[in-house]
Amino acid sequence: MSMIAAFYGGKSILITGATGFMGKVLMEKLFRTSPDLKVVYILVRPKQGQTLQQRVFQILDSKLFEKVKEVCPNVHEKIRAISADLNQNDFAISKEDMKELLSHTNIIFHCAATVRFDDHLRHAVQLNVTATQQLLLMASQMPKLEAFIHISTAFSNCNLKHIDEVVYPCPVEPKKIIDSMEWLDDAIIDEITPKLIGDWPNTYTYTKALGEVVVQQEGGNLNIAIIRPSIMGATWQEPFPGWVDNLNGPSGLIIAAGKGFLRSIRATPMAVADLIPADTVVNLTLAVGWYTAVHRPKSTLVYHCTSGNLNPCNWGKMGLQVLATFEKIPFERAFRRPNADFTTNNITTHYWNAVSHRAPAIIYDFYLRLTGRKPRMTKLMNRLLRTLSMLEYFVNRSWEWSTYNTEMLMSELSPEDQRVFNFDVRQLNWLEYIENYVLGVKKYLLKEDMAGIPEAKQHLKRLRNIHYLFNTALFLIAWRLLIARSQVARNVWFFIVSFCYKFLSYFRASSTLNV
Numbered sequence: 133m134s135m136i137a138a139f140y141g142g143k144s145i146l147i148t149g150a151t152g153f154m155g156k157v158l159m160e161k162l163f164r165t166s167p168d169l170k171v172v173y174i175l176v177r178p179k180q181g182q183t184l185q186q187r188v189f190q191i192l193d194s195k196l197f198e199k200v201k202e203v204c205p206n207v208h209e210k211i212r213a214i215s216a217d218l219n220q221n222d223f224a225i226s227k228e229d230m231k232e233l234l235s236h237t238n239i240i241f242h243c244a245a246t247v248r249f250d251d252h253l254r255h256a257v258q259l260n261v262t263a264t265q266q267l268l269l270m271a272s273q274m275p276k277l278e279a280f281i282h283i284s285t286a287f288s289n290c291n292l293k294h295i296d297e298v299v300y301p302c303p304v305e306p307k308k309i310i311d312s313m314e315w316l317d318d319a320i321i322d323e324i325t326p327k328l329i330g331d332w333p334n335t336y337t338y339t340k341a342l343g344e345v346v347v348q349q350e351g352g353n354l355n356i357a358i359i360r361p362s363i364m365g366a367t368w369q370e371p372f373p374g375w376v377d378n379l380n381g382p383s384g385l386i387i388a389a390g391k392g393f394l395r396s397i398r399a400t401p402m403a404v405a406d407l408i409p410a411d412t413v414v415n416l417t418l419a420v421g422w423y424t425a426v427h428r429p430k431s432t433l434v435y436h437c438t439s440g441n442l443n444p445c446n447w448g449k450m451g452l453q454v455l456a457t458f459e460k461i462p463f464e465r466a467f468r469r470p471n472a473d474f475t476t477n478n479i480t481t482h483y484w485n486a487v488s489h490r491a492p493a494i495i496y497d498f499y500l501r502l503t504g505r506k507p508r509m510t511k512l513m514n515r516l517l518r519t520l521s522m523l524e525y526f527v528n529r530s531w532e533w534s535t536y537n538t539e540m541l542m543s544e545l546s547p548e549d550q551r552v553f554n555f556d557v558r559q560l561n562w563l564e565y566i567e568n569y570v571l572g573v574k575k576y577l578l579k580e581d582m583a584g585i586p587e588a589k590q591h592l593k594r595l596r597n598i599h600y601l602f603n604t605a606l607f608l609i610a611w612r613l614l615i616a617r618s619q620v621a622r623n624v625w626f627f628i629v630s631f632c633y634k635f636l637s638y639f640r641a642s643s644t645l646n647v
């Protein structure tokens with residue numbers, strides 16, 4: 133019997149960010165392994181046109197929850213969606229709901245965050261720092277609380293090269309930042325943002341670092357742990373390989389490459405690609421929840437959930453495997469044949485952006501205009517280039533994350549828990565994982581049918597022929613123009629033609645003699 137699964141039995145668990153990528157995988161695993169848990173409270177913000185209940189049913193109706201419905205048929209009764217907006221005071225939770233949460237909650241998993249790199253600092257601080265502070269305040273009023281698990285990111289200290297499992301201080305105290313956001317106007321915040329974030333690449337990583345400091349400073353007597361996943365990718369094994377439901381991290385780029393939009397990326401092939409499957413992160417998170425509640429470590433422990441030091445894979449190898457998978461499992465209606473390359477400096481990046489990204493988009497938009505349709509490719513390409521420029525920081529550097537606490541925890545688990553809540557990335561086969569990831573992107577993100585693969589392959593063949601035809605035509609036009617303008621080119625051309633003519637005459641003459 134798994135000790136961790138048994139621990140969550142009968143518990144009331146509060147999850148923030150349950151409607152997000154990680155939150156869904158976390159809920160799924162909780163219900164599948166501990167179907168006898170009491171209740172899962174999820175803080176959900178109302179969305180236009182959807183009630184809370186509809187949002188929950190949409191999640192439960194997805195393929196991700198198929199197994200859960202078998203082992204826990206009354207799962208919908210055990211999820212209690214609470215209307216909440218983490219950007220509001222007291223999260224805009226009603227008094228009755230707040231009372232229930234405060235009196236019943238045993239464990240908190242705080243996953244909600246804004247993960248946008250370019251979010252306005254005010255918004256990023258509000259969600260990633262102030263909301264965390266408010267949640268801690270709520271937690272301190274929960275008499276039955278056993279553990280508070282805060283999800284951060286391995287990149288919260290990406291301004292360092294070697295990162296230990298400790299909370300690092302920030303140059304400006306989070307409290308000062310929170311206060312200043314209240315009275316500074318947007319224009320001034322925009323102006324001071326680069327100075328404030330200093331050597332952090334964006335507001336996301338900066339505010340996640342501030343969030344950790346808040347957790348450490350304001351955790352009081354709570355049993356707290358911080359988990360730092362690196363780049364979360366599709367599921368590795370559970371509940372099935374390849375599940376993914378948003379475009380963050382590599383997923384969006386896999387689509388862009390598979391559809392033939394992304395043809396080059398400024399990345400260092402040898403840099404470590406620190407991907408971590410979502411189910412691995414969730415297994416560690418649940419194990420940490422158990423350990424923190426049962427063993428009550430004296431201080432706040434930080435756990436790195438990374439792959440680079442135990443089972444490294446680099447972007448070059450990953451990129452090649454992604455491309456190899458497109459050969460077997462192509463995406464439908466590709467714009468061009470998938471064939472991306474890595475560039476490493478400014479000049480080649482600009483060159484390939486012009487030749488491989490902007491020019492085909494302009495040509496295609498011209499064709500759309502000619503055929504009376506609305507041009508859209510240039511806009512899409514500009515968005516892709518913007519995304520690439522934001523991700524560049526992370527694909528041109530390598531980091532070292534120490535994993536003492538994570539390894540310590542692994543050794544504390546029983547063999548059964550090590551199996552059920554496996555977070556040992558040494559067992560991960562990257563090539564197999566990437567193949568399943570690409571397949572998952574096709575099935576769950578693009579919602580493409582596997583039956584369409586032969587047609588997709590045919591389409592790629594047509595694109596290849598068009599490519600050859602286009603290149604030949606381009607060459608002939610260029611050559612014709614050159615001959616018209618340059619005596620040297622003309623001489624070369626006459627030399628080649630007369631050489632061919634002589635060769636053919638000789639060949640014909642010798643074959644006539646033989647007869």
Ligand SMILES: CCCCCCCCCCCCCCCCCCCCCCCCCCCCCC(=O)SCCNC(=O)CCNC(=O)[C@H](O)C(C)(C)COP(=O)(O)OP(=O)(O)OC[C@H]1O[C@@H](n2cnc3c(N)ncnc32)[C@H](O)[C@@H]1OP(=O)(O)O
Nearest residue numbers: 248249285379380381382384389401448451472473519526
């Ligand atoms: C020797 C070897 C040689 C090898 C040669 C081989 C060559 C092989 C070449 C490679 C090909 C293979 C392909 C790919 C393989 C991997 C490539 C590298 C991947 C790198 C990924 C690195 C990521 C690192 C991140 C690390 C950070 C820490 C991790 C975290 O903690 S949090 C999670 C990370 N967060 C994010 O990823 C969020 C990023 N997104 C944003 O910040 C924003 O969305 C935005 C990108 C700034 C865009 O903002 P906008 O306001 O412009 O748009 P909006 O968000 O409103 O969306 C508009 C539409 O765009 C769609 N969209 C959104 N995000 C993406 C995306 N990431 N990619 C694509 N499209 C996206 C969105 O859906 C909207 O669409 P619409 O609804 O249709 O309008």
Ligand SMILES: NC(=O)C1=CN([C@@H]2O[C@H](COP(=O)(O)OP(=O)(O)OC[C@H]3O[C@@H](n4cnc5c(N)ncnc54)[C@H](OP(=O)(O)O)[C@@H]3O)[C@@H](O)[C@H]2O)C=CC1
Nearest residue numbers: 149151152153154217218219243244245285361362363364
């Ligand atoms: N994805 C990754 O690669 C990595 C993620 N992380 C961390 O893991 C955690 C989960 O990330 P992930 O699942 O990918 O993120 P998602 O963007 O998929 O999910 C974010 C969640 O936060 C919720 N949320 C956002 N704003 C509010 C708000 N104002 N009120 C209530 N809820 C809100 C969202 O709700 P809604 O559905 O309404 O939008 C959603 O449920 C985050 O803390 C992130 O920093 C760490 C490393 C890597």
